[in-house]
Amino acid sequence: MQNPKLQNLTDYSPDDKPWDAHKSQSDDVGGIYLRAAEFESYAARMRDCGGLLRFGWSTLKDTGETRLRLREAHFCRVRHCPVCQWRRSLMWQARFYQSLPKIVADYPDGRWMFLTLTVRNCAIEDLGETLTAMNAAFQRMKVRKEFKPVQGWIRTTEVTRGRDGSAHPHFHTLMMVPPGMLNGHDYVKHYRWVELWRDCLRVDYDPNVDVRAVKPRKPKDGQTLACATAELVRGAVAETLKYSTKPADMVADPDWFLELTRQTHKRRFVATGGALKDVLKLEQETDQDMVIGDDISDGEDDGSRLAFGWDSTPRKYVRLPERDKFKSDPD
Ligand SMILES: [Zn+2]
Structure with missing residues (x-):
């Protein structure tokens, strides 16, 4: 049972607030590409960029602190995509x-x-x-x-x-x-x-x-x-x-x-x-390279996954049901 108070990525992990900001900018920039037929494919790629983020719990070796770490995501690599610029820089x-x-x-x-x-x-x-x-x-x-x-x-x-x-x-x-x-x-x-x-x-x-x-x-x-x-x-x-x-x-x-x-x-x-x-x-510059970003030396991956999807109306990443559970469990 999910805690009803925990809905957004930022509820779970306030440090991941930049995701909401960069993906919002990406929506704005992608919207400009929609206006020009020659760049329609950029708009489509940017819409999917970082649309689904799968995080896992990670325990830091020195402090024992547990926090969410990005484990899987897909990136569009359109040059001016704000999400990709940010991840590439990290x-x-x-x-x-x-x-x-x-x-x-x-x-x-x-x-x-x-x-x-x-x-x-x-x-x-x-x-x-x-x-x-x-x-x-x-x-x-x-x-x-x-x-x-x-x-x-x-x-x-x-x-x-x-x-x-x-x-x-x-x-x-x-x-x-x-x-x-x-x-x-x-x-x-x-x-x-x-x-x-x-x-x-x-x-x-x-x-x-x-x-x-x-x-x-x-x-x-x-x-x-x-x-x-x-x-x-x-x-x-x-x-x-x-x-x-x-x-x-x-x-x-x-x-x-x-x-x-x-x-x-x-x-x-x-x-x-x-x-x-x-x-x-x-x-x-694979998806995995851009997932790792700034935490190369971080704790072990314990295999847990929490999925967050981009919701362009509140402009926030919101928690999604755990899809893998459904996949492996036919009921
Ligand atoms: Zn991108």
Whole structure:
């Protein structure tokens, strides 16, 4: 007998509230795709994305705490699907944290910095061409002597919507660098980054460039350097690997968003290099990879299952009868 007070996913697991929020956004974005015949299949795939979530109880080894963990779900992988953007970002973050101990062991002096590279806003119809030019510029910058000391990097592309309906594409780059690049002989001044990026872009204006260090911190008592670095980089990675376009920008102007979809078709939005090449395993993206998300090292699967289905009227995940029980029990 189910407890009548427990109906929604959030009743069972308040921490899973983001599911309701992301799936709601997904309904809104999918609704825009329904307006354009060429994207009807995206709308259909997004409708089914994360429609049924099967969770299991999991006991954490260190605290003995029991909580729900996602075990099975299907994802649509439409590029701009808010559910998929979120799950993919969690999956990449988890992979990055998993690789960190080895990275820190291999590069104990590694420091971290952000480099944001922008161009002037372009018409949304020119976005594809602009992204091609930016990618070529980044290839040129990678081989410049100022960039040479960089030990590893992760670069994501974000496109925001200008208030006038233009597009603002930019790169977020998280770089692991030797200490000398932050305060020593390899230090690159801000104006020099601007000059470099301008040259590489082959434009006649000074593009906006933001460069900042991720502030280093001494390990706390009993904390290993790997641990301290993992904490430090956690926020930086989460910021770099979020979404390529904010759901709010997608729904603000449906025509802009449909054109964004055309202009970004089959383009890569994440690139990695140096010691960070392959840490995200960009090619590896099964349903199960996206289920695991942020809890790779979590407790054992005890085999229990609770199913929740998306109800688009209250916009909540609600508990469904346990289907497996019915399947194995013919009565
Ligand atoms: Zn999806």
